[in-house]
Amino acid sequence: MVDFARLSALRDTVAIVGVGETDYPQDYGRARRGERCQDAYGYAAAAFRRALADSGLERRDIDGLVAGPALAGERLGEVLGMDVRWADQADAVQAVLKAAMAIHSGVAECVALVYGNDQRTGGTAYGGPNAMGGERHLAYTYYAPWGLTSQGALYALLANRYLAVTGLSERELGGVAVAQRAFARLNPNAVMRRPLDIDEYLNGRYICEPLRLFDYCLVNDGGVALIVTTAERARRMDRPAVLLSGIGRSDHNREATSLRPRLEYFYRPAQRQAADQVYAMAGMGPSEMDVLQIYDSFSIHVPLALEGFGFCADGAVGKLLSSGDLGPGGPLPVNTSGGHLSGSYMQGWGHQVECVRQLRAEAAGRQVPGARNAQYISDVAGKVTSLIYRRAGT
Amino acid sequence: MTTTHRPAPRRGVFDEPYWRYAAAGELRVQRCAACGGLRYPPGPSCPECLSAEHEWAALSGRGSLLAWTVFHRQYFPGVPVPYIVAAVRTAEGPILIGNIVGAAASDLTHEMPLTALFEDVTTADGPLRICQWTHPDDRPHREEQA
Numbered sequence: 001m002v003d004f005a006r007l008s009a010l011r012d013t014v015a016i017v018g019v020g021e022t023d024y025p026q027d028y029g030r031a032r033r034g035e036r037c038q039d040a041y042g043y044a045a046a047a048f049r050r051a052l053a054d055s056g057l058e059r060r061d062i063d064g065l066v067a068g069p070a071l072a073g074e075r076l077g078e079v080l081g082m083d084v085r086w087a088d089q090a091d092a093v094q095a096v097l098k099a100a101m102a103i104h105s106g107v108a109e110c111v112a113l114v115y116g117n118d119q120r121t122g123g124t125a126y127g128g129p130n131a132m133g134g135e136r137h138l139a140y141t142y143y144a145p146w147g148l149t150s151q152g153a154l155y156a157l158l159a160n161r162y163l164a165v166t167g168l169s170e171r172e173l174g175g176v177a178v179a180q181r182a183f184a185r186l187n188p189n190a191v192m193r194r195p196l197d198i199d200e201y202l203n204g205r206y207i208c209e210p211l212r213l214f215d216y217c218l219v220n221d222g223g224v225a226l227i228v229t230t231a232e233r234a235r236r237m238d239r240p241a242v243l244l245s246g247i248g249r250s251d252h253n254r255e256a257t258s259l260r261p262r263l264e265y266f267y268r269p270a271q272r273q274a275a276d277q278v279y280a281m282a283g284m285g286p287s288e289m290d291v292l293q294i295y296d297s298f299s300i301h302v303p304l305a306l307e308g309f310g311f312c313a314d315g316a317v318g319k320l321l322s323s324g325d326l327g328p329g330g331p332l333p334v335n336t337s338g339g340h341l342s343g344s345y346m347q348g349w350g351h352q353v354e355c356v357r358q359l360r361a362e363a364a365g366r367q368v369p370g371a372r373n374a375q376y377i378s379d380v381a382g383k384v385t386s387l388i389y390r391r392a393g394t
Numbered sequence: 395m396t397t398t399h400r401p402a403p404r405r406g407v408f409d410e411p412y413w414r415y416a417a418a419g420e421l422r423v424q425r426c427a428a429c430g431g432l433r434y435p436p437g438p439s440c441p442e443c444l445s446a447e448h449e450w451a452a453l454s455g456r457g458s459l460l461a462w463t464v465f466h467r468q469y470f471p472g473v474p475v476p477y478i479v480a481a482v483r484t485a486e487g488p489i490l491i492g493n494i495v496g497a498a499a500s501d502l503t504h505e506m507p508l509t510a511l512f513e514d515v516t517t518a519d520g521p522l523r524i525c526q527w528t529h530p531d532d533r534p535h536r537e538e539q540a
Binding site: 127128129138141142143144145146147148149150153156157158160161164205206207208209210211254255257258259260263264 | 400401402403404434435441460461462463464465466467469470473477479481488489490491492493499504515517522524
């Protein structure tokens, strides 16, 4: 059972004090022109320089390093010229969790979380016989003889069932891509900034029915870095601190390859468990979230998260998606940088940065006024995790 | 469906019997000798009771349509689009993946009954017999019955 007394000892004890990202649109343009002048470590290093400068810390202050999934820790430390006393490798949300645990336990004081990916210029395949992630998710490649590979196709199967069971229409689902594009247009560092309305969405070609082109994330190159340290140290620094207030995780792995949790439960039991924990630990609920960042490799992640975490009643999500509430000026802003669909596909790392920018009130034209609490929700193949951040001093 | 050069299956240690039975036109999955639970894909032990003892139980070949997607993007040269991939809830419980043959996407409805049949295809590793699904009334006579 969850020991909330122990969990709450971690609440608000670590802070994100620096963030950095690469120039996504410029790098995307270069990649489209066939130029290849950077690799995953180059993007990582560029993001790290910015995060370090943003934090005001010196490189010698950093004593922990978490490398993103596409990077080898040894080479990353070599490239960044850093010898640390604690290191690990993780995806976005686990990177934050591991850093928080390391800092809370005292094995590190200042941890750099560094991600770099040359997935576009490097030609990473997300479908086909060597689909990315196949070594960790058997279902991504197991059904290749029937022509079924790729995460997108698995989410298309989910969407086919989910639309039938919930009554969500394709037009309503299109509200996700439209709202996020509207945010991307307000973000100078978003890759896709052309206008997108619901008619253009519906005219978009199917990739795996019922998911269309605009339901799929971008594939672009880039880097992201975050600097995490103790809340005490953060209070002594110039930058506004963003505290980690809640953590929730629940995995749904039983029968994962047969797709039962995906197709019969839409991962809801795992979403509910993660929600219960993250809200209990943070001492907050869905109504207190000012900004939501939802891992969105595919648009369908968004309704699943909104229902699973209690932002609307089961079956009511269609109206919410098509209402405009999720977009700029709406009461429930989601993926305010444009997300993976229109902003940049940094596999959840950019979402953490956007939480920080919103809570520091540094999001310029896309700023959610008065944002104090931000929640991140990711559900990758039934591994549901959520983080709640809050602005220090509120 | 095409019969040329589909992707070859991943053949782990526990997959071999499945494909051997399929080659003989039999649809079988592992049944736990201790608790009777069926499991697919094949694996080393029973997720219910952790017993490693098992036998290969024949399924009836009856199922219902849980979900489907129509591929419009081509990922494999030997599998031309559009094609339908379905998740089928077998009468015995396990969910299996296959293509729908002898029916268009517009004919499909959730929970519609389906029947297994075997299709001979070729892969880069040689010939392969794979389990497919069709509507009971539409089963092509040229295909071998499960």
